[in-house]
Amino acid sequence: MDHRKNVRVIGAPTDYGANRRGVDMGPSAIRYAGLAAQLERAGAAIGDAGDVPAPRAEVRDPDTETFAPGRAKFLRETREVATRLADRVGDALAAGELPMVLGGDHSVAIGSVAGSARDADIGVVWFDAHADCNTPETSPSGNVHGMPLAAALGVGAFAGVEWANAAGLVADTVAIVGLRDVDPPERRAIDESGVTAFTMADIDDRGITSVVDDALDVATAGTDGVHVSLDLDWLDPREAPGVGTPVRGGVTYREAHAALERVARRDCLRSLDLVEVNPILDERNETASLAAELASSALGRRIL
Numbered sequence: 001m002d003h004r005k006n007v008r009v010i011g012a013p014t015d016y017g018a019n020r021r022g023v024d025m026g027p028s029a030i031r032y033a034g035l036a037a038q039l040e041r042a043g044a045a046i047g048d049a050g051d052v053p054a055p056r057a058e059v060r061d062p063d064t065e066t067f068a069p070g071r072a073k074f075l076r077e078t079r080e081v082a083t084r085l086a087d088r089v090g091d092a093l094a095a096g097e098l099p100m101v102l103g104g105d106h107s108v109a110i111g112s113v114a115g116s117a118r119d120a121d122i123g124v125v126w127f128d129a130h131a132d133c134n135t136p137e138t139s140p141s142g143n144v145h146g147m148p149l150a151a152a153l154g155v156g157a158f159a160g161v162e163w164a165n166a167a168g169l170v171a172d173t174v175a176i177v178g179l180r181d182v183d184p185p186e187r188r189a190i191d192e193s194g195v196t197a198f199t200m201a202d203i204d205d206r207g208i209t210s211v212v213d214d215a216l217d218v219a220t221a222g223t224d225g226v227h228v229s230l231d232l233d234w235l236d237p238r239e240a241p242g243v244g245t246p247v248r249g250g251v252t253y254r255e256a257h258a259a260l261e262r263v264a265r266r267d268c269l270r271s272l273d274l275v276e277v278n279p280i281l282d283e284r285n286e287t288a289s290l291a292a293e294l295a296s297s298a299l300g301r302r303i304l
């Protein structure tokens with residue numbers, strides 16, 4: 001899989017899917033933090049495709065397009081950006097490159113998953129404090145960054161919604177790792193969909209490498225490769241303060257690197273998201289730096 005070492009960086013500067021403004025600056029912050037240099041340390045050749053156009057929340061009405069019942073704010077904008085991003089991700093893969101999507105809020109993953117699954121059967125590993133399995137009818141907030149996994153899987157109101165789940169992602173090949181803040185309806189969605197979910201307690205009990213190996217078993221079973229979606233709020237807020245929905249008790253710096261090193265070792269990475277970096281809330285860009293470092297570990301950066 002040597003073509004996997006040609007990385008195509010694609011920014012998706014959105015923030016309307018999140019509860020706090022500022023994640024639209026994530027792509028710049030991750031680039032400024034030295035993403036290219038970090039990826040070179042992993043032996044990757046990097047091409048930067050720039051950003052997909054993303055509308056500004058202040059010039060849009062959050063409710064121009066809706067699902068009934070329930071609410072999904074900026075659904076039209078989410079659809080527009082996801083559609084564009086899916087094309088960019090699909091094009092990168094068709095050119096033999098590994099798409100690396102810089103968010104933006106986590107709603108952009110609807111597009112990256114759709115693009116990654118366009119001409120392949122994929123598995124997904126979702127590193128996150130949250131399950132992102134709400135639907136418009138269950139969401140406590142109406143924020144679409146809490147819904148992308150449900151959207152990609154066609155849960156609830158997302159069933160049959162072409163732009164979100166036409167690529168046919170199946171729950172059997174999806175694993176979430178690091179959960180510690182799950183809404184009650186999301187718990188039901190996880191049970192009913194058959195997604196594999198590992199909480200922080202599983203990591204406490206069994207250690208990060210064993211849990212990630214299990215998640216990779218799920219995501220590689222019968223698939224052509226794995227899309228890794230990394231929400232920086234997966235990490236403990238002490239390591240990654242620059243996120244809009246921090247939750248105490250996340251993985252440490254070492255655990256995060258160990259996890260992504262397992263991904264590299266499995267040689268299954270097809271596409272990667274680095275999302276939810278909020279420079280407004282960050283301290284000296286350290287969350288963006290961590291995102292860049294973790295991407296390098298995912299691509300097989302070696303110490304010796």
Ligand SMILES: NC(=[NH2+])NCCC[C@H](N)C(=O)O
Binds near residue numbers: 145
């Ligand atoms: N990608 C994220 N940071 N998601 C946070 C979701 C928070 C909450 N579960 C919600 O639906 O609003």
Ligand SMILES: [Mn+2]
Binds near residue numbers: 128129130231245
């Ligand atoms: Mn999260």
Ligand SMILES: [Mn+2]
Binds near residue numbers: 128132145
């Ligand atoms: Mn998330």
